Amino acid sequence: MSMSTTWDDLVTTALLGTDRRPASPGALLDEAALRTVQRRAALLPDAPRPLPEAAPEDVRPPLPEAARRRLALLLAERAAGPGGSGRRGGGPDLTELLPQWLAAANDHGYRAPADLLPGLLDAARARSDLRPGALALGGPRALWLARLNPQWRYALRDAPASRATPAVTDTGEGVEQLWQEGLFAERVALLTSLRRRDPAAARELLATTWDRERAEDRLMFLDSLRDGLSLADEPFLEGALTDRGRTVRATAAELLSALPASALAARMAERAKACVALDRTAGRPTVVVEAPHECDAGMRRDGVVAKPPAGRGERSWWLGQLVEATPLGIWCERLGVAGAAEAVALPVADGWRPDLHAAWCRAAVRQEDAEWSRALLGPAASPPEPTGASWLDPAKLLSALPPAERAGWVAEFIAAHGLSEAFRLLGVCAVPWAEPLGRAVVDALDTAREAGGYPWSFSGVMGMAERCLDPDQADLLEALTVLPAGPGDGDAGHGAAGYWAEAYQRLIGTLRLRATMRRELTDGS
Template sequence: MNWAELVGAALLGAERRTPPGGSVEALLDAAAVETVRRRAGLRPAAAAPRPEPAPADPRPALPPAAARRLALLLTDRSGGAGGRRGTAPDLAELLPQWLAAANTHGYRAPAEQLPALLDAARARTDLRSPVLALGGPRARWLARLNPDWRFALRGRDTGLPGDGTAAGAGADRTAVRRLWEEGLFAERSALLVSLRRHDPAAARELLAGTWSAERAEDRLMFLDTLREGLSPDDEEFLERALTDRSRTVRSTAAELLSALPASALAARMAARARACVAPDHTGGAVRLAVEAPYECDAGMQRDGVAPRPPAGRGERSWWLSQVVEAAPLDTWAGHLGGRTPAEVTALPVADDWEQELHTAWARAAVRQRDAAWARALLGKPSAPMATVPGDPAKLLTVLPPRERAEWAAEFISAHGLSEAFRVLGVCAVPWAEPLGRAVVDALEIARDAGSYPWSFSGVMGLAERCLDPAQADRLAPLTAVPDEPEDGSPGAGGYWAEAFQRLVATLRLRATMLGELEPGPGPGESPGEGGGTAQAATDPT
């Protein structure tokens, strides 16, 4: 019986047909004999050329304790989705923080851990940039040998890094042009991002050269890369994009131009906004009178104003919001008697236009990164979040990190944690002392009230990653099971104790992790111990 017949009989199965030889054992015996015969008949093949050695990486090796920690972070599966988590830290959620700290120190990844690092980056796009920074040239060398890691090769052979970090000035222009013209979309997009970071003019020139031949969806994605490092030098290109045949491309170009206060589009929008909003001095106190546009003419549409409103939205209010959002915020000081943003937003607005006007200003403050306007629109943290126009979390991102943390801390102290998740997510890590203290106090209040901790699982998860590790000792007393109030949820105290135990354990682990990354011998190691010898023995060269 030949090989094809044996394979066919095995695939069909003994349940459907009696196998050759009358039994499964006979079939397997025949397959074993035929396998030996086939292998014996193979002719030796010419050996494939050996790959070029991996490039040198002169950066210092990880301290031994940190290398062992990385291995644990890459293999641990204790953090699971759903169910009761227990007291063990979720190591998978700490990996991004560990990578960021290791890259700050300028270490290189252990060669033997490069495959696991690349696998982790393949599964989680948020890890790709820090993994490729830690892996360096050897990670990209290794990625050439496995198609699953091709994401690491974007920007290959161009002199630009594959991780999208700042590139040097020695890029190979011919290779850059070839990759731009022949590469896959993901490769071209990554190339444009990397090039944009160190040579914006070259990136813009590359994009302009093939702009008319690109698909509409690709033009939109490529145009979005101009957000980083946006400057007046981009205005000419963006003005041309205002006439693009795709509405979404035109809208994005207009949005970018409106973020340049000195652009011609910003000036046109400012003129339209001044025509819509004016001070009204009748009746004594000054108020703002609003006259929304009566039509969306061709000029407005060219400048990115969408003529059709979303369902349930009036046309005139829709046009007004887009005009005000795109107008430079500096417009209003001169137009409204030199008033500050706080004074402008405090003015009463006639005919129920206040919410519409303030929401448009909030979006403009985020787009133009104007802290004074963001501060004025956020108002006092003691006020309910519903009174803040637009998205409070986005407005907070415009403020300096310290002020952001102080505002969030006051908000939590006044309102608790029920609406705090969005606000906490935009605060710098580790949380500053006032914010960390406010979060812990609010969690303790919720525990003492007898509610279940599941309602606060999102905040607790953020606290594990974002609280200053120095807070661990202060939190230790909260790991005990508290007395349950009479009106509390049954068993809630035990769950809270478990949650605080996990929080304390995670904070202490984070402190240990950061300490292991410090240069010098790790805990329990002599000064002579180091990772250099082991690293050299396992390097791919």
């Protein structure tokens, strides 16, 4: 019997007898069994392929047994989906605890169990926010599996460069071959890993094929230069300013503007200074603005987009792009002030303040300038801008502040203004929340309860508190689950007070579960 033998051949041999066909009874039965399985699986016979090379070793320590069971439970809960177990009444939402669990496991340097790698890769495929943690825990074996299953190809692109995911190869020839012949996801992974280890080598590798790459691929490759960006990248990025792809040109200009000492930043500064000045003739020093009257070829080459979005004036659009790309350090001298706070406090003539301050905000975020971010945010307890300040994005500005200062600012904001405007601000604070921030959130929730509100009006904040409050705060919240004695409250579970008690019980239960998960991860340390 051979791979060319068909089912009809087997039937004919069985009918005629093995003495009239060259086959032994045992071989006939074996072949029939194989073909039966193939027919039931709707598979055609295929030539055998060589086995893949063995999975690489992962020398990191395994998870403690309790933590391993916990991971299996979290993955099973995720796989169950909306129709599965999900949130049960007052129980914790386990799927929302998976990112935090992964971060904690990676902090301990554990490796994922081999039998749970497929579930881990499936989870990260479905939720991009899980990918960094899942791929770090999966390590080199997760990447080995990803090369065998097209559904997991994302891992080759998103894998972090760390001791768990070493470089694809340490030889120059191997790097060059993979860069020239690899799949796109593999090439992105290679460039990202190499950039983190040797920024110059990654840039030089990219330059070897830059002119032959597709525009969308050039954009992805160019984005990898954000990691380890320095003035050494300036010549390459200056060349990309004349790229045939508009988005590639814009990204190159953005990267150069994040380097205050770059030639592009200097060109933008000269243009911006020609538009913004200080007028001392009107009694009180006032910032005056004369926005550009045209978007010339030099501005377009440096990344200024000529056509504004709908509803936006051309001149204000051009001005914003110039100021956004200008190093913030030039403004104190230009405006004759000692620091960012004084510059922000200056009045701006002719209604240009929102445009100018919006551009300063974007520049502060891009340049990660804490002083300017602090000045533009202002005191947390101050009332919001009377116009609604659509140009002000506190969440982005907060990202430029140190974590402790960030948490303190948001705590003061909540104490002064409540929770209705604080959801996005909480999202940029480090987890677990520092004690002043956690206390401010709990106090604001308790104030809402005493005012007669219902917990589902704050469901987003409650869900975030379950994930972000320090687990050690669980015992301190016990008092909030006690129903007050009074008319109409004798029947526990009725009225707003009962709903709040249930919400706090779920919060406490989740915090205690997080504390248990933390202990499970340390049992084997």
